[in-house]
Amino acid sequence: MFFERLIEMKTSYLANKFIPVSTIVILIGLFWYLVAVPMNSDKVSRQFKNLTASEHILKCWSLKKPKLPTPHQIINEMVNTTFFKKISSKRSLVYHGWITLQATLAGFFLGTLLGILLALGIVHNKAMDLSVMPWVIASQTIPILAIAPMIIVVMNSVGVTGLLPKAIISMYLSFFPVVVGMVKGLRSPDQIQLDQMKTWSASSREILWYLRFPSSLPFLFASLKVGVAASLVGAIVGELPSGAIAGLGARMLAGTYYGQTIMIWSALFAAAFLAALLVFTIDFLQKITLKRMAIIR
Amino acid sequence: MNTFLILFFIIWLGGWWINIKISNHKDANLPRFIVPSLFGIVILLMWELAVIGLQINPILLPAPSAIALKFSRSLDILWIDFVQTLVKGALSGYILGCGAAFLTAIAIDKFNFLKRGLLPLGNFISALPIVGMAPIFVMWFGFDWQSKCAIVVVMVYFPMLVNSVQGLELVDPSRQDLMRTYSASYTQTLIKLRLPSALPFIFNGLKICSTLALIGAIVAEFFGSPIKGMGFRISSEVGRFALDMVWAEIFVAAIAGCLFYGLIALIEKRTTFWHPSQQK
Amino acid sequence: MISVSDVNLTFETNDGPVNALKNVSMEVNEGDFVSFIGPSGCGKTTLLRVIAALETPTEGRVTVNNMTPDEARKARQYGYVFQAAGLYPWRTVSGNIKLPLEIMGYSTSEKEDRTRKVIDLVELNGFEKKFPWQLSGGMQQRASIARALAFDANILLMDEPFGALDEIVRDRLNGELLNLWARTRKTICFVTHSIPEAVFLSTKIVVMSPRPGRITDIIESTLPKKRDLNIRDSREFIKIAQRVREGLKAGQSEDVF
16 A cells, blocks of 8 residues: 555656656757757867768867867766865865855855844834835845945955855845745734734744744745755855855856866856755755644645 | 944934834824835935944945945946946846747647646756856857847746746636636637736746846856946946945946836736735 | 623724724623624624724723733633634644643643543544644534633633534534533633524524624523523524524614615
8 A cells, every 4th residue: 555655656756747857858958969069060160171070060069168068078077077186176176166055055044044033023023014124125126146246355355255255145145035935924824823822812922933933934945945046146156256266156257268168067067056956955854844844744 | 432423323213213103103004105215214324424433444335425426427327337238138138038938838838748847947947046157158149238138038037937837827727617618719718817817927927037137137247248337337346446336336226126126016016906915 | 700881893994984893782691601693794703802802992891700801811711712723734633732731831741631631522532643634624623622621711702613614513513512511611602693503502692783783682592501402493492593583684674774
């Protein structure tokens, strides 16, 4: 009985998600190789003469500095710079990824903390709700990332360098989804539940602990996923201004300077991998927590 | 303790006190506008006083008055940058990207397999740092606005696609059945039922994308641009420590962002007034 | 026990003031089972909320156990059962029942004792570890009643607790509620819009009318305290039901003119 259900679940997962998603991924991959031919064709014709058509196509897929590198070239580069370089080496992707990850996590942590505190204030204080909330929303329409290089340069000139300036940008980007989600979540209990608490003459701290906080968890997790992704973007953009030498963003910039397209793409893929890792980790925590709390079945 | 700092605290506490008073006012509509504006004014005043009182180096943090002065004196440059980055780069990319995503959503709507494959993938790609592709697009499409347009297209495409597909999917089954009893055609059902009921989602996508478009266009200029544009101006003025100009650019971006967002929200309010989220 | 005298309550709305309660006076004695009946908008729920200190009257005096409603609320003098069971989806049945006890600071052993006792009382044995969404609507409402009984309140305020249930389940729960009332000797105020339910349960029926919300009749039931469902076919029952219907009609006819 149990195994039957397990198999049933697996097959429905396969049919509903895995097969369609992987089909589309494969299609995108094929399309990629197809597009790489015309994009790199000019360069091949300039570098090599008298190639047969099939040789020409193969060359398009294996240029050293192609306009569009193929997936296998990128993966090759990633494997090379991940496993065959010392972790402490400046050429190691793990080294650069770790630098970016640190800033991301620090900023994400600070942003989440700030977001939750602001949300608590907004929910419990009417003046704060009326005055802060519109500005929090307005701040979303401002491209905060545009200030990123300024924050970095200014803080560097005061002597604050390294992780902190990047973390602050990450914090700025990740606090917003947390505030919005948390305010929504803390307000999600309906009037009946709040009245019920009132009939027990519960204090507002008890209402927070027993009712508002547990009800807000699904909202919090959804925001955390958005927040952590934003945090990573913040950290990467924070590494863009000249002067930064480490991190995935710096690696992209270096790749641009030297025309090393494969390097840019491998940094991009590494960033995508990091984002996936972070989002899936939170997704996993969310599933465990909500299952424990029996909010999802 | 100098007088500016004392004033700083007086304004802080005073503003806070007045806001609490107004918040508790009986008429609920009055505070909605006054309180946030007062909050903004108080913040600006506190910023100004703190810069003067603590004698903060204008290289680090210019006073609002200095920024306002710079803003009024360099309207011509700001306008050129605005057109270059926001109109040519961001807006064109926004329209192309959102339009393409919307059309894709309608096109794949009939194919369940495609939807099931694209939805999780689109959700995942939306979480990726696509901004990082900016240098590649600058290589492909050159320094001018075309590369900015391209990065914006890629950035807005997936969030818009996911929202549109979800919107088209979430139609009340009983209303769908009703359309069937009228033996309405696919197009009729689409226009009369599914598009209208997808509108809240579509607007949600448009709102998210408006922010992304601004970010994409500005950040892409950090990787190369002609000698105009907001991203170019920000990075070059930061290099010269002329932060008042940087703040003026940020101010332009903020105003443009707010106005654009407000415009979308207004259209949303006009077209989806029937949705519970619009009723208070 | 509960005394309401000359209570007026006006809500300010966007369409102008609404007179939710007008010159409402009534008494509830210890051990009474009082039903408030009337069409929607007659203020029966509002009156219950005034007694529970969830609304404050614009004018008039209300006492609960010789205290103001707010004092009674703070002294945890009543349990309140809402129309929707309002159980917490992330807590089990016994977790839900323990919730008010946790807030009121009972000791762990006391919590266990009381939970077991009220679960017995509403006959939910064997379902303690289940989550609310694993129960039927009737069982959820029983758990909600158990939650209101768990602490030492001698008044039970119920706002259309069975309104969302089908009639068959409702009949059974009505019978169980009467048993419970007889065993616990609580004072119960019960809001309903069903005439048979009101007549079957109550020792006193308060008939109310809308616009403005007011009392049109107060009927002291002549039915014996111990009753079962068969009583609904008795002449006595039909007579009281008729009087309730007339009270409701009287409120309507005034409305027309």
